[in-house]
Amino acid sequence: MSSTAPGPIDVIVVGAGAAGAAAAGHLARRGRSVLVLDQGVFPRDKPCGGGMAASVQRWFPFDLSPVVEAVIERVRFTWDLADPVVAELPGASPFWIVRRSRLDAFLIEQAQAAGALFEPGMRVERVVPAGDHWCVQLAATQPDQPAPQWRARAVLLADGSGSRHAAPLGLGPRQPRFATTVSVELEGAVADASTAHFGFGLVPQGFCWAFPRQGGTSIGLGSFIGRPMDGLKARQDADAVLARLLPSLGFAADAGSRRVGRLRVWDGHHRLHGNGVLVAGDAASLCDPFLAEGLRPALLSGCRAAEALDRWLDGDAQALAGYTSTMRQEWGDSMAWGRRIAQVFYRVPRVGYQLGIKRPTAPRRIAQILSGEMGYGDIAQRVIRRLLFQRG
Ligand SMILES: Cc1cc2nc3c(=O)[nH]c(=O)nc-3n(C[C@H](O)[C@H](O)[C@H](O)COP(=O)(O)OP(=O)(O)OC[C@H]3O[C@@H](n4cnc5c(N)ncnc54)[C@H](O)[C@@H]3O)c2cc1C
The missing domain is CATH 3.50.50.60 (FAD/NAD(P)-binding domain)
Structure with a gap:
C-alpha cells in the first residue's frame, strides 16, 4: 500500500x-x-x-x-399473505433486479x-x-x-x-433517521422469475418483499416509522414473520441466515x-x-x-x-x-392497502412509481386525502 x-x-x-x-x-x-x-x-x-x-x-x-439478473414483468401485493393485487409493469419501463x-x-x-x-x-x-x-x-x-x-x-x-x-x-x-431491515438470501429454484412480491400486514410499520434473482430469491423486511429496533428484537420479530412468509413462497420456515441492518432514510x-x-x-x-x-x-x-x-x-x-x-x-x-405517505400509510396499513393498493388505477400508478416515470408528488395529495378521510 x-x-x-x-x-x-x-x-x-x-x-x-x-x-x-x-x-x-x-x-x-x-x-x-x-x-x-x-x-x-x-x-x-x-x-x-x-x-x-x-x-x-x-x-x-x-x-x-451484464449485471441484470432478472427483469420484473409483474408485481404481486398481498395483505397478510392473502387478498392479492397483481400489477403488470409496462414493457417500456421495466424494473430490474441486480x-x-x-x-x-x-x-x-x-x-x-x-x-x-x-x-x-x-x-x-x-x-x-x-x-x-x-x-x-x-x-x-x-x-x-x-x-x-x-x-x-x-x-x-x-x-x-x-x-x-x-x-x-x-x-x-x-x-439521521433509520429504518430497521432484515435480509435473507435464499439459494435454489425460483418459482416465478419475473414477479416481485410485496407483502403488507406482516411487518409492523413496514412491509416485506421477495425478489427473484439468478439461482435464488432475496427476501427482505423493512420497518420504516418509529424508533429503530435493537438487533435482537428485530431478529425475533423477523423470525416470526419469516416463519409464515417463507412457506408461502415454497421455502422452509427457518431457511437462510438473517442479517439485521439499519438503513438511513430521507428525512x-x-x-x-x-x-x-x-x-x-x-x-x-x-x-x-x-x-x-x-x-x-x-x-x-x-x-x-x-x-x-x-x-x-x-x-x-x-x-x-x-x-x-x-x-x-x-x-x-x-x-x-x-415521507408523508409513509407516515399516513404505515399508521393505518390495512386501510392503506384497501384504499391505496386495491384501487383499479393503482397497478398503473405503482408501475409508474417503480419505473421512475412518476414521483410521489404526482399522487400524494389524493392518496393522503383518501387515507385520512378513508374514502374509496
Ligand atoms: C435489506 C435491504 C434491502 C434493500 N433493497 C433495496 C432494493 O431492492 N432497491 C433499492 O433501490 N434499494 C434497496 N436498499 C437500499 C440500498 O441498498 C441503498 O440505498 C444503497 O446501497 C445505497 O448505496 P450507497 O452507495 O449510498 O451505499 P453503500 O452501497 O452502502 O456503499 C457504501 C460503501 O462505503 C464503504 N464504506 C463505509 N464506511 C467506510 C469507511 N469509513 N471507509 C471506507 N469505506 C467505507 C462500504 O464498504 C460500502 O462499500 C436496500 C437496503 C437494505 C438494507
Missing part, C-alpha cells in the same frame, strides 16, 4: 458502493484524477434486494445489462477502465480540511507509524448508511455540500422512506455529484451549492411526499 497516490488528486471518493462507484466513473471519464477508497474487499456482499428501475440506464454511457456484489464491482471496474484508482480494504478514519485541500486519513497500522493519508482538492462522501463523516462536516441531517431537505466536499447516496439520507428505494437516488446523486465537482474544479464557485438544489429538485421534493 502506498500512502500517497502518484500526482495530485482532484477528488477522493470515500466508499465504492453504488453512489461512489457511479461518481468515480463520471469524474474519470471527464478527465479528473480520482482515488476511490473502500473498507471492503471487492466483490463484496451487501444486503440489498437489488430492485432498480431500468431508467437508471440513462445515467451511464455503458450497458448495465445482485449488489456484481453491480458495485462492475461500476468500479468501469470507473477503473476510465482511469480512476481504486484501493479496496481501506477504512477511512478522518476527513479533514487542510488549507485549500482535503486530507483523508486511514487508521494507523502500527502504533509508532503515521496513519496513511492522501490529499485531494475535493472529497465525495459515499460511505453509506453507517457514514461517520457526513454529519460532523455538517452535511445531511445532523441526526427532510438538508445541505449536501460544503467547501470542496459533497455527500451522496445513503450517506446523504436519500433512500425513499416509503418503499426503501435507495439504489436509484444513490446512482443519481453519484452522477450529479460528479457533474458538480467537475464544474467546481473548473472554477465554478456555485457548482457545489447547485448539487444540493439539483438533488432537492430531482429527488428530495418527491421524497417529502413519500
Whole structure:
C-alpha cells in the first residue's frame, strides 16, 4: 500500500458502493484524477434486494445489462399473505433486479477502465480540511507509524448508511433517521422469475418483499416509522414473520441466515455540500422512506455529484451549492411526499392497502412509481386525502 497516490488528486471518493462507484466513473471519464477508497474487499456482499428501475440506464454511457439478473414483468401485493393485487409493469419501463456484489464491482471496474484508482480494504478514519485541500486519513497500522493519508482538492462522501463523516462536516441531517431491515438470501429454484412480491400486514410499520434473482430469491423486511429496533428484537420479530412468509413462497420456515441492518432514510431537505466536499447516496439520507428505494437516488446523486465537482474544479464557485438544489429538485421534493405517505400509510396499513393498493388505477400508478416515470408528488395529495378521510 502506498500512502500517497502518484500526482495530485482532484477528488477522493470515500466508499465504492453504488453512489461512489457511479461518481468515480463520471469524474474519470471527464478527465479528473480520482482515488476511490473502500473498507471492503471487492466483490463484496451487501444486503440489498437489488430492485432498480431500468431508467437508471440513462445515467451511464455503458450497458448495465451484464449485471441484470432478472427483469420484473409483474408485481404481486398481498395483505397478510392473502387478498392479492397483481400489477403488470409496462414493457417500456421495466424494473430490474441486480445482485449488489456484481453491480458495485462492475461500476468500479468501469470507473477503473476510465482511469480512476481504486484501493479496496481501506477504512477511512478522518476527513479533514487542510488549507485549500482535503486530507483523508486511514487508521494507523502500527502504533509508532503515521496513519496513511492522501490529499485531494475535493472529497465525495459515499460511505453509506453507517457514514461517520457526513454529519460532523455538517452535511445531511445532523441526526439521521433509520429504518430497521432484515435480509435473507435464499439459494435454489425460483418459482416465478419475473414477479416481485410485496407483502403488507406482516411487518409492523413496514412491509416485506421477495425478489427473484439468478439461482435464488432475496427476501427482505423493512420497518420504516418509529424508533429503530435493537438487533435482537428485530431478529425475533423477523423470525416470526419469516416463519409464515417463507412457506408461502415454497421455502422452509427457518431457511437462510438473517442479517439485521439499519438503513438511513430521507428525512427532510438538508445541505449536501460544503467547501470542496459533497455527500451522496445513503450517506446523504436519500433512500425513499416509503418503499426503501435507495439504489436509484444513490446512482443519481453519484452522477450529479460528479457533474458538480467537475464544474467546481473548473472554477465554478456555485457548482457545489447547485448539487444540493439539483438533488432537492430531482429527488428530495418527491421524497417529502413519500415521507408523508409513509407516515399516513404505515399508521393505518390495512386501510392503506384497501384504499391505496386495491384501487383499479393503482397497478398503473405503482408501475409508474417503480419505473421512475412518476414521483410521489404526482399522487400524494389524493392518496393522503383518501387515507385520512378513508374514502374509496
Ligand atoms: C435489506 C435491504 C434491502 C434493500 N433493497 C433495496 C432494493 O431492492 N432497491 C433499492 O433501490 N434499494 C434497496 N436498499 C437500499 C440500498 O441498498 C441503498 O440505498 C444503497 O446501497 C445505497 O448505496 P450507497 O452507495 O449510498 O451505499 P453503500 O452501497 O452502502 O456503499 C457504501 C460503501 O462505503 C464503504 N464504506 C463505509 N464506511 C467506510 C469507511 N469509513 N471507509 C471506507 N469505506 C467505507 C462500504 O464498504 C460500502 O462499500 C436496500 C437496503 C437494505 C438494507
